[in-house]
Amino acid sequence: MKRIAVLTSGGDAPGLNACIRAIVRAGYNFGLEVWGIKRGYKGLIEEEFTLMSPRDVSGILDKGGTILLTSREPRFEKYSFRKRAYQNLKKYDIDGLFIIGGNGSFQGAYLLAKEFNFPVIAIPKTIDNDTYGTDYTIGFDTAINTAVWAISKIRDTTYSHERIFIVEVMGRKSGFIALHAGLASGADITLIPEYPYPLYIIKESIKKALDRGKKSILIVVAEGVIHARELALILREELGFNEDDIRYSVLGYIQRGGSPTAFDRIMASRFGVFAVEEFLKRKYKVMISYEKGELKTKPLEITFGKIKKPNLRDIDFNNLLSLW
Numbered sequence: 473m474k475r476i477a478v479l480t481s482g483g484d485a486p487g488l489n490a491c492i493r494a495i496v497r498a499g500y501n502f503g504l505e506v507w508g509i510k511r512g513y514k515g516l517i518e519e520e521f522t523l524m525s526p527r528d529v530s531g532i533l534d535k536g537g538t539i540l541l542t543s544r545e546p547r548f549e550k551y552s553f554r555k556r557a558y559q560n561l562k563k564y565d566i567d568g569l570f571i572i573g574g575n576g577s578f579q580g581a582y583l584l585a586k587e588f589n590f591p592v593i594a595i596p597k598t599i600d601n602d603t604y605g606t607d608y609t610i611g612f613d614t615a616i617n618t619a620v621w622a623i624s625k626i627r628d629t630t631y632s633h634e635r636i637f638i639v640e641v642m643g644r645k646s647g648f649i650a651l652h653a654g655l656a657s658g659a660d661i662t663l664i665p666e667y668p669y670p671l672y673i674i675k676e677s678i679k680k681a682l683d684r685g686k687k688s689i690l691i692v693v694a695e696g697v698i699h700a701r702e703l704a705l706i707l708r709e710e711l712g713f714n715e716d717d718i719r720y721s722v723l724g725y726i727q728r729g730g731s732p733t734a735f736d737r738i739m740a741s742r743f744g745v746f747a748v749e750e751f752l753k754r755k756y757k758v759m760i761s762y763e764k765g766e767l768k769t770k771p772l773e774i775t776f777g778k779i780k781k782p783n784l785r786d787i788d789f790n791n792l793l794s795l796w
């Protein structure tokens with residue numbers, strides 16, 4: 473019986489458990505034995521291997537976080553620790569490693585596969601959706617829905633107090649969450665790193681709207697552009713407003729947790745089963761990608777050093793619909 477192992481690495485994202493479940497159950501259905509590795513690369517180095525049965529993944533499809541736990545493990549950047557990880561995989565007779573991770577984790581996955589000729593399959597997850605080579609990453613849909621849910625509550629205060637409100641969302645250096653949450657929330661201004669607005673345009677847009685009699689303005693800003701607090705200070709100063717007029721809120725980690733949406737559960741299940749199928753076809757050193765509605769495998773290295781951009785048409789749509 474062949475053995476495979478699965479780990480989750482990097483920031484948690486809703487849908488990780490759904491993907492673990494899919495790998496474990498598809499694995500057993502195809503005659504494989506499945507092992508879980510705790511705490512990502514940390515557990516791979518420190519030999520935290522645990523045998524998983526299909527029953528062990530009961531009741532986790534709808535749970536946020538990851539039952540396998542996760543970490544960001546800087547030691548994996550060193551060859552000596554990757555070698556130790558490889559030796560552990562050999563010790564447990566593992567024939568293939570499934571890594572559910574983001575950009576950083578994929579680099580480690582690639583090196584492990586290349587240096588030791590070890591079969592590795594990477595599955596993209598991150599609420600940021602910024603992995604190049606796939607249209608979708610597990611967790612993104614839930615993160616947007618959480619952001620939209622939170623923004624709609626903030627909008628009530630924005631409207632009732634006739635304020636300018638700045639909401640900061642996550643995304644690291646990318647604007648996918650902000651752009652999608654902004655469009656879905658009817659934000660008046662959405663600021664993303666991929667489409668920089670000079671400050672004077674932001675000021676002009678606000679002034680014009682206020683002159684037209686608009687009383688409240690909602691701004692969604694990606695953390696990769698500027699922090700909400702800093703933007704609030706600048707706008708108060710530049711527009712001559714006080715603290716009561718311009719408030720801000722940072723959504724933070726609520727975007728990373730929670731029960732995955734139906735879409736994330738479906739995508740995570742698809743990714744997991746497809747990954748096992750591809751492994752059985754001997755597709756190694758690959759990432760699973762979802763492009764134009766289709767699941768594919770791609771060479772893992774295509775994702776490195778490239779920036780995935782959101783569809784900037786959404787900025788036009790947002791602009792046409794906002795600030796009324």
Ligand code: F6P
Binds near residue numbers: 600642
């Ligand atoms: O990559 C997901 C993400 O939540 C980013 O949006 C954010 O910048 C980062 O992780 C925060 O990471 P940490 O868990 O190290 O605080």
